[in-house]
Amino acid sequence: xxxxxxxxxxxxGRLAVPILLVVFYVWYGSLILELPQGPGEExxxxxxxxxxxxxxxxxxxxxxxxxxxxxxxxxxxxHTSIERKGVLEALILCLLLAGFAIxxxxxxxxxxxxxxLAVSIWWSGIRSWKIIIPxxxxxxxxxxxxxxxxxxxxxxxxxxx
Amino acid sequence: MNLxxxxxxxxxxWKPLLFAVLGSFMGIIFAAIPGLTVSMGIILLLPxxxxxxxxxxxxxxxxxxxxxxTGGSISSILLNIPGNPAAIVTSLDGHPLAxxxxxxxxxxxxxxxxxxxxxxxxxxxxxxxxxxAEFALNFGAPELAAxxxxxxxxxxxxxxxxxxxxxxxxxxxxxxxxxGMDPIDSIPRFTFSVVQIQQGVSFLPVMIGLFAVPExxxxxxxxxxxxxDFSTRLRDLLPSPGxxxxxxxxxxxSSLIGTTxxxxxxxxxxxxxxxxxxxxQRRSTDPESFGKGKLEGVSxxxxxxxxxxxxxxxxxxxxxxPGDPVTAVMLGAxxxxxxxxxxxxxxxxxxxxxxxxxxxxxxxxxxxxxxxxGIRLFVQVLRVPPGLLFPSIAxxxxxxxxxxxxxxxxxxxxxxxxxxxxxxxxxxxPIMPLLLAIILGxxxxxxxxxxxxxxxxxxxxxxxxxxxxxxxxxxxLYLISVFLKRTSLFRxxxxx
Amino acid sequence: xxxxxxxFALAFVVAAVSAAPVSAAYPTKPVEMxxxxxAGGAADISxxxxxxxxxxxxxxxxxxxxxxxxxxxxxxxxxKTAPADGYKIGWLSASILTGTTMGRxxxxxxxxxYVSRLVFEGTAIVVRGDSPYKSLPDLxxxxxxxxxxxxxxGSGSFTRLTASALSQKAGFKFRHVxxxxxxxxxxxxxxxxxISVHPPEVLALHKAGKVRxxxxxxxxxxxxxxxxxxxxxxxxxVGFYQFRGLHVPKxxxxxxxxxxxxxxxxxxxxxxxxxxxxxxxxxxxYMGPDKFPAFVAEQNALIKKIVVSLGLDKxxxxx
Numbered sequence: 001x002x003x004x005x006x007x008x009x010x011x012x013g014r015l016a017v018p019i020l021l022v023v024f025y026v027w028y029g030s031l032i033l034e035l036p037q038g039p040g041e042e043x044x045x046x047x048x049x050x051x052x053x054x055x056x057x058x059x060x061x062x063x064x065x066x067x068x069x070x071x072x073x074x075x076x077x078x079h080t081s082i083e084r085k086g087v088l089e090a091l092i093l094c095l096l097l098a099g100f101a102i103x104x105x106x107x108x109x110x111x112x113x114x115x116x117l118a119v120s121i122w123w124s125g126i127r128s129w130k131i132i133i134p135x136x137x138x139x140x141x142x143x144x145x146x147x148x149x150x151x152x153x154x155x156x157x158x159x160x161x
Numbered sequence: 162m163n164l165x166x167x168x169x170x171x172x173x174x175w176k177p178l179l180f181a182v183l184g185s186f187m188g189i190i191f192a193a194i195p196g197l198t199v200s201m202g203i204i205l206l207l208p209x210x211x212x213x214x215x216x217x218x219x220x221x222x223x224x225x226x227x228x229x230x231t232g233g234s235i236s237s238i239l240l241n242i243p244g245n246p247a248a249i250v251t252s253l254d255g256h257p258l259a260x261x262x263x264x265x266x267x268x269x270x271x272x273x274x275x276x277x278x279x280x281x282x283x284x285x286x287x288x289x290x291x292x293x294a295e296f297a298l299n300f301g302a303p304e305l306a307a308x309x310x311x312x313x314x315x316x317x318x319x320x321x322x323x324x325x326x327x328x329x330x331x332x333x334x335x336x337x338x339x340x341g342m343d344p345i346d347s348i349p350r351f352t353f354s355v356v357q358i359q360q361g362v363s364f365l366p367v368m369i370g371l372f373a374v375p376e377x378x379x380x381x382x383x384x385x386x387x388x389x390d391f392s393t394r395l396r397d398l399l400p401s402p403g404x405x406x407x408x409x410x411x412x413x414x415s416s417l418i419g420t421t422x423x424x425x426x427x428x429x430x431x432x433x434x435x436x437x438x439x440x441x442q443r444r445s446t447d448p449e450s451f452g453k454g455k456l457e458g459v460s461x462x463x464x465x466x467x468x469x470x471x472x473x474x475x476x477x478x479x480x481x482x483p484g485d486p487v488t489a490v491m492l493g494a495x496x497x498x499x500x501x502x503x504x505x506x507x508x509x510x511x512x513x514x515x516x517x518x519x520x521x522x523x524x525x526x527x528x529x530x531x532x533x534x535g536i537r538l539f540v541q542v543l544r545v546p547p548g549l550l551f552p553s554i555a556x557x558x559x560x561x562x563x564x565x566x567x568x569x570x571x572x573x574x575x576x577x578x579x580x581x582x583x584x585x586x587x588x589x590x591p592i593m594p595l596l597l598a599i600i601l602g603x604x605x606x607x608x609x610x611x612x613x614x615x616x617x618x619x620x621x622x623x624x625x626x627x628x629x630x631x632x633x634x635x636x637x638l639y640l641i642s643v644f645l646k647r648t649s650l651f652r653x654x655x656x657x
Numbered sequence: 658x659x660x661x662x663x664x665f666a667l668a669f670v671v672a673a674v675s676a677a678p679v680s681a682a683y684p685t686k687p688v689e690m691x692x693x694x695x696a697g698g699a700a701d702i703s704x705x706x707x708x709x710x711x712x713x714x715x716x717x718x719x720x721x722x723x724x725x726x727x728x729x730x731x732x733x734x735x736x737k738t739a740p741a742d743g744y745k746i747g748w749l750s751a752s753i754l755t756g757t758t759m760g761r762x763x764x765x766x767x768x769x770x771y772v773s774r775l776v777f778e779g780t781a782i783v784v785r786g787d788s789p790y791k792s793l794p795d796l797x798x799x800x801x802x803x804x805x806x807x808x809x810x811g812s813g814s815f816t817r818l819t820a821s822a823l824s825q826k827a828g829f830k831f832r833h834v835x836x837x838x839x840x841x842x843x844x845x846x847x848x849x850x851x852i853s854v855h856p857p858e859v860l861a862l863h864k865a866g867k868v869r870x871x872x873x874x875x876x877x878x879x880x881x882x883x884x885x886x887x888x889x890x891x892x893x894x895v896g897f898y899q900f901r902g903l904h905v906p907k908x909x910x911x912x913x914x915x916x917x918x919x920x921x922x923x924x925x926x927x928x929x930x931x932x933x934x935x936x937x938x939x940x941x942x943y944m945g946p947d948k949f950p951a952f953v954a955e956q957n958a959l960i961k962k963i964v965v966s967l968g969l970d971k972x973x974x975x976x
Contacts, residue, residue, distance in 0.1 A: 057332045086587065090584075154722045299846065301846050344837065493696065506861065611836070
C-alpha cells in the first residue's frame with residue numbers, strides 16, 4: 001500500500017464509524033418519535049424522556065469523535081481500517097453459530113452439535129478426520145447427557161440420542 | 162457461639178457435606194466454562210432441591226453461589242472471556258498476567274481474594290445482619306439512582322485510546338438498554354411488534370456474546386497470541402504470603418464495597434466488581450499500571466464479587482428480600498421447604514439459619530481447596546489446541562445463552578452482540594462500557610423516574626437525601642478529576 | 658476457498674428439515690409445561706408442585722420449563738405458537754388477561770384453549786407495622802382527605818389493577834407508584850404509604866409485626882393468615898382474583914384436554930399440593946374444562962373494564 005492510499009483509508013476509517021453512529025442516531029430518534037411524548041401515565045417523565053437523553057448524549061459524543069478524529073488527537077496508532085480477511089472470518093463464525101442454532105430446532109441438539117463442531121474444527125485448521133470425528137462424537141454425547149439428561153435443560157431432542 | 166458450632170455440625174453431616182462439595186464443584190465449573198453462568202447453574206439445580214432436606218438443599222445452592230463467584234476468574238484470566246458478569250473486570254489485569262506467563266499467580270491471587278472477601282461478608286452476615294438490613298432500607302429510589310449514576314460515570318475509567326470512544330460505547334449501551342418494556346409505564350419500546358423483544362436486551366446473553374465471540378473468532382483462526390511456557394508445579398503457581406500481605410488494603414476496601422453492594426437489591430455483582438476495581442485504581446500510587454497486569458486489579462474485583470454473596474444473603478434471610486437473581490432463587494428454594502425467610506426466621510428456625518452460615522463457611526473452604534487443587538488442571542486449558550478448544554466453547558455459549566430463559570431469541574441476541582463486540586474491538590471501542598451500561602441503564606431509568614413520582618415531580622429529592630447527595634458529589638468529583646487529567650495529557654508536547 | 662466456506666456456512670443455515678411425529682394414543686411422551694415466570698417465584702413453585710402431583714395419574718412426565726420475561730407475555734406467546742398436539746401446555750395466570758387487554762400481546766384471551774383452573778392467589782393491601790392505619794377502612798378514610806402513595810408491582814400488573822379497583826369501589830384517589838421488584842423494601846423504607854402485593858411476599862414480615870396486611874382480595878379467609886379480613890367483608894369486593902391454571906394451544910385435541918383434566922383434577926386433591934398451598938399461602942380451587950373457559954371470559958370482562966377505566970388499553974394503540 002502506498003503512503004497516499006493508506007492516508008485515504010485512514011480518513012475513511014475515521015469517518016465510517018461516526019457515519020454509522022449518525023445513521024443509528026437518526027433511526028433511533030425516528031423510533032422515539034413513535035413513542036408517546038411528554039409526561040407519562042405514572043409520573044412526570046414519560047417513556048420517551050430517557051431515550052431522548054441518551055440520544056442527545058450520543059449525538060454530542062459523535063460530534064466530539066468526528067472533531068477529534070480530524071484534529072488527529074490520540075488517533076495516530078488507532079486502528080481505523082480493518083482487513084477484509086478478519087471481517088470475513090467474523091461473518092463466517094456468526095453464520096455458523098446462527099446455522100447451529102437454527103439447525104438445532106429442526107434436527108435436534110446432538111446432531112447439530114456434531115455438524116457445527118465438525119465444520120468449525122475443520123475450518124479452524126485441524127484437517128485430520130481421525131481427530132475430528134471421535135472428538136466431535138464424544139463431545140456431543142457427553143454434553144447431551146449432562147445437559148439434557150442430568151440437568152434437564154429442554155434442548156431440542158433428535159433422532160440420534 | 163453455641164449456635165454457630167451447632168450450625169457447623171449440622172452442615173458437616175455427611176449429606177449436606179456431600180452436596181456442599183458437589184455445589185462448590187459445580188459452581189466453579191459453571192463459572193469457569195465460558196458461556197455457562199452461575200445464574201444458569203442455580204436455575205438448573207433448583208428443581209432438584211425441591212426433594213431434598215432444607216439443610217442439604219441450602220448447602221448445594223450456597224456451594225454453587227460461592228464456588229461460582231470464585232470460578233468466574235478462571236476463564237477471565239486464562240482466556241480473556243469472563244465466566245460471569247462478576248468477573249468482567251478480572252480479565253483486565255488477569256489476562257495480561259497470563260500472557261506474561263504468570264497465570265498461576267493471577268489465579269492464586271484471585272482465589273485467595275475470593276476466599277477472604279467471602280469470609281468478610283460471612284462474618285458481617287453472622288454478626289450484624291439485622292443492623293445491615295435496616296441500613297440498606299435507607300437506600301430508596303433517589304439513592305439508588307445516584308449510586309447507579311456514579312457507576313455509569315466510572316465508564317470513563319475504561320477509556321483506552323480515546324475518552325469519546327469509551328463514552329460512545331457506554332451511551333450506545335444505554336440506548337440498547339431502553340429496548341423492551343418501559344420500566345415505569347409498561348409501554349413496549351423499540352419492539353417492532355415482536356413479542357420476544359418486550360423482555361428487552363437481557364445482559365447475560367449480551368455478555369456472553371460481547372466477550373466470548375470475539376475471542377472465539379480470533380482463537381479459531383489461530384490469530385490468538387500464543388502464551389509463553391510456564392511451570393505447572395504448584396509451588397511456582399501459588400502467590401507468596403508476601404504478595405498477599407501486600408494486597409491487604411485492596412482486600413479490605415473491596416470486601417467492604419462488595420458486601421455493601423450485595424445489600425442493595427437490583428445492583429448486582431458486576432457493579433461491585435467495577436466499583437472496587439475503580440476504587441483500587443484511584444487509591445493506588447501507580448494507577449497507570451492498572452490494565453497491564455497488576456495484581457491489585459485481580460484482587461479487587463474478586464474480593465468484591467465474593468463479598469457480594471454474603472451481602473446479598475443479608476436482606477434475603479432477615480427480610481425475605483432477595484438482593485440479586487441468585488438469592489431470589491434461594492428464596493424460592495427456602496419457601497418451598499416451608500421456611501419463610503424474614504425477621505422471625507432467626508427466632509423460629511435459628512438452628513437452621515446457623516446451619517446456612519455453617520454451609521457458607523464450609524463452601525468457602527471447599528471452594529478454595531478445590532480451586533487450588535484444580536489450578537494445575539485449569540492452566541492445562543492453555544495447552545489444548547485452539548482449533549478444538551474454541552469451537553467447543555462456542556457450543557457452551559449457545560447452550561448457556563439458551564438455557565437461561567429457554568429461549569432461542571437469546572441465542573441470536575448473543576450472536577448479534579458477538580459480531581458487534583468484534584467490530585467494536587477492531588475499531589478501538591472498548592466493550593466494557595457497553596455491557597456496564599446495559600446492566601445499569603434500566604436500573605438508573607427506573608429509579609430516577611420513580612424518584613420523581615415519589616416527590617411529585619420535584620427534582621430536589623436527589624439533593625435533599627444525604628446518601629444520594631454524597632453519591633452525586635462523588636460522581637461530579639470523579640468527572641472533574643478525569644477531565645483535568647485528560648486535558649493535561651493533551652497539553653503534553655508532541656501529543657497533538 | 659473463502660467463497661466456498663461462505664457458501665457452505667450459508668447452506669448450513671438454510672439446511673433445515675422438519676419432521677413432526679404423529680402420535681396415536683395420548684400421551685405417549687413427556688409433556689412440556691411452560692411456566693411464564695422465573696424459577697423460584699410464586700408461579701414456578703405452584704406450577705411445579707401441581708405438575709409433579711399430576712404426573713402420577715397422567716402416566717408421562719410433565720416437565721416444567723421456565724420461559725420468563727415481560728410480565729409473562731413471552732411464555733404466553735410461546736404456548737400460542739406451539740404445535741396443538743397436547744405436548745406443549747402452559748401454566749397460565751391472570752396476567753394473560755392483563756397482557757391481552759393492554760395490548761402487549763397482539764391477540765385476545767381467546768387465542769388459547771383453557772383446560773383447568775388450579776389455584777387462587779390473594780392480593781393484599783399492606784402497610785408498615787408502625788403505620789397509623791389499623792384496618793382497611795382507616796386507610797380508605799385517610800385516602801379520602803389526602804393523596805396516599807400506594808405501590809404495586811408495575812403499571813399494568815395484577816396488584817395495581819386490584820388496588821385501582823378497590824379505590825373505585827371505595828371512592829378514593831391515590832398516587833400509584835410502580836415499584837417493581839423493590840416493592841417490599843420501598844414500603845419498609847417508608848417511601849410509600851401502602852403496597853398492593855401477593856401475601857406470600859410479606860407473610861413472614863407480617864407475622865413479625867414489621868408490616869400489617871390490612872385486607873386481602875380473596876374468595877375466602879386463608880388458614881395461613883386467618884385474621885386478615887377480605888375486601889368483600891368491608892363491602893368492597895373487586896370481583897376478580899389472581900388465578901393460575903392450565904392452558905393449551907388453540908385446537909388441541911379433545912382427548913388430550915380430557916387426559917390433562919383428569920390428571921390435574923387428581924393433583925388438586927393431592928396432599929402434597931394442599932400442604933404446599935397452606936405454606937405458600939395460595940388456595941387450591943379446581944375448575945375443569947367444562948366451566949373454566951366461561952370463568953376466564955367473565956374475569957376478562959371485569960379486568961377489561963378496570964383497564965379501560967384507567968386508560969391503560971390505549972397505550973399500545975399509537976403504532
